[in-house]
Amino acid sequence: MGDDSIPLSLPLARFAADSTEVTALFREQSKSLLRYVVCLGLSKDEAQDIVQDVFVSLQHHLARGGSQENIRGWLFRVAHNQARNRQKSYERRFAEPLAADMDFLSVDATPEKRVLEQEKFRRLAVAVRLLNDIERECLLLRREGLRYREIGEVLGIATSTVGDTVERAIKKLAEKCNV
Amino acid sequence: MCNFEPKLIALIDDELSVEEAERVERHLSECNECRERLARYKDVSKGLVAYCEVVARENAPDKKQRWTVPVLSLVAAVIVVFFLAWTRSEKPIVQTPEVLTASIPAVEKNEIKPALVKPIRRRHRVATKEISRQTGNWRSTGGAVQIAIPADSMFAPGAVPQGMNFIAELRIAPDGSVEQVLLRQ
Numbered sequence: 001m002g003d004d005s006i007p008l009s010l011p012l013a014r015f016a017a018d019s020t021e022v023t024a025l026f027r028e029q030s031k032s033l034l035r036y037v038v039c040l041g042l043s044k045d046e047a048q049d050i051v052q053d054v055f056v057s058l059q060h061h062l063a064r065g066g067s068q069e070n071i072r073g074w075l076f077r078v079a080h081n082q083a084r085n086r087q088k089s090y091e092r093r094f095a096e097p098l099a100a101d102m103d104f105l106s107v108d109a110t111p112e113k114r115v116l117e118q119e120k121f122r123r124l125a126v127a128v129r130l131l132n133d134i135e136r137e138c139l140l141l142r143r144e145g146l147r148y149r150e151i152g153e154v155l156g157i158a159t160s161t162v163g164d165t166v167e168r169a170i171k172k173l174a175e176k177c178n179v
Numbered sequence: 180m181c182n183f184e185p186k187l188i189a190l191i192d193d194e195l196s197v198e199e200a201e202r203v204e205r206h207l208s209e210c211n212e213c214r215e216r217l218a219r220y221k222d223v224s225k226g227l228v229a230y231c232e233v234v235a236r237e238n239a240p241d242k243k244q245r246w247t248v249p250v251l252s253l254v255a256a257v258i259v260v261f262f263l264a265w266t267r268s269e270k271p272i273v274q275t276p277e278v279l280t281a282s283i284p285a286v287e288k289n290e291i292k293p294a295l296v297k298p299i300r301r302r303h304r305v306a307t308k309e310i311s312r313q314t315g316n317w318r319s320t321g322g323a324v325q326i327a328i329p330a331d332s333m334f335a336p337g338a339v340p341q342g343m344n345f346i347a348e349l350r351i352a353p354d355g356s357v358e359q360v361l362l363r364q
Contacts, residue, residue, distance in 0.1 A: 034235065035231055035232075035235040038234060038235045039231050039234050039235065120226065121226065121229065121230070121233075124223070124226045124227070124230055125230060128227070128230060139227060140231065142192065143227050143228055143231050147192075147194070148192070148194050163189055163194060166188060166192070167185060167188045167189070170188050170220050170223055170224070171220075173223045173226075173227070174219045174220060174222075174223045177223065177226070
C-alpha cells in the first residue's frame, strides 16, 4: 500500500551508527512517518517535531548498539508513542479535509463522476473519524506499507488481531461509503 | 456469507500464505459476490490513500489552540506571582476566636491569647488601591484579546476577597505569538 518502503530487515553492516545512514533513512521514511502522525490528528508542526525526535532517538539507539531488526517498525513505534503522548496533553482538533481538493481523480473524469467521487470521499472521511483508535491506527499504518506483524509491534497487539481489526475496519468503511 | 470473505482483505495485503492465496484466487474465479466485494475493498483502500494525502497536505495547525495553552499558563503564572507578592506585603490573616475554639478543643475560652481575638482586617479596599497604582500606567490596546479570569477559579475559596476578578489583555502579533500581556482588575 505504501510507496516509501524499505526492506524489512537490513544487513547489519549497513548501520554503522553514524549520521550518514540515519540521514539516508530519514530521506526514505520521514515523509511516511510525517503523514502517519498528521493523520493521527497532530498538526504539521508537531508532526515535524516528532519525526525529528524519532530520528535523533534512532541515532542514540544505534550508537548504544540497539537492535537493528525491523528499523522501520521501530521508527513507527516510537513515532506512534510520541504522538499519543502529545495527544494526551490536550485535545487535538484539525480541520475537515477539503473534499474540493480531488486532484487524485483522473483528469478526464466527467463532472458527474467528480460529484459522485467527492461525495464518496466525504463519506469516507466521516467514516474514518467514526472508527475507534485501534482500527484507525491499523489502517493508517497499513496505508504506510507496514505488514500486519509490524503493525502489531507498533501498537502492541497480536498479528492475528491486526488482521481481524483491519478486516473489520475496511468492512465498516465500505458499508458507510456504500461502496 | 461466503467462507472466503474474511480472507479477501488479507489477499489484498499479501498476508496469506502461498497455498491460501491460491485457494482464494481459485474461489474468486467462481464467485461473483466475492469478486465484487474484493473490488469494493480495493476501492476503499485507494480512498484511504487519497484521504491520508489530503489530510497530510491540508492539515494546518489550529492557530487559536496553538497559543491558548501557553498564554493561559503564562497568565496564570503571572497571577500567582502577583498574588504571592501581594499577600507577603500584608500581615498574616488571624482567625476569629470561635474558629480557634473549634480547632483547639483543649484551650479554655479565658485562656485565649489577646492576639488571637483581633478582628479580620478588611484588605480588599487596600488591595484595590495597590492594584490600581500598579496598573495605572498600562494602556488598553485595540485589537487585543481579553480574558476574564475569576479569581475564585484560580485560588482556593476564601484565599482572595470575594468578587475579585482579573482581566488579562493579550496583544497578539500577526504570526499568532503573544506580544504583550497586561493584567488588570
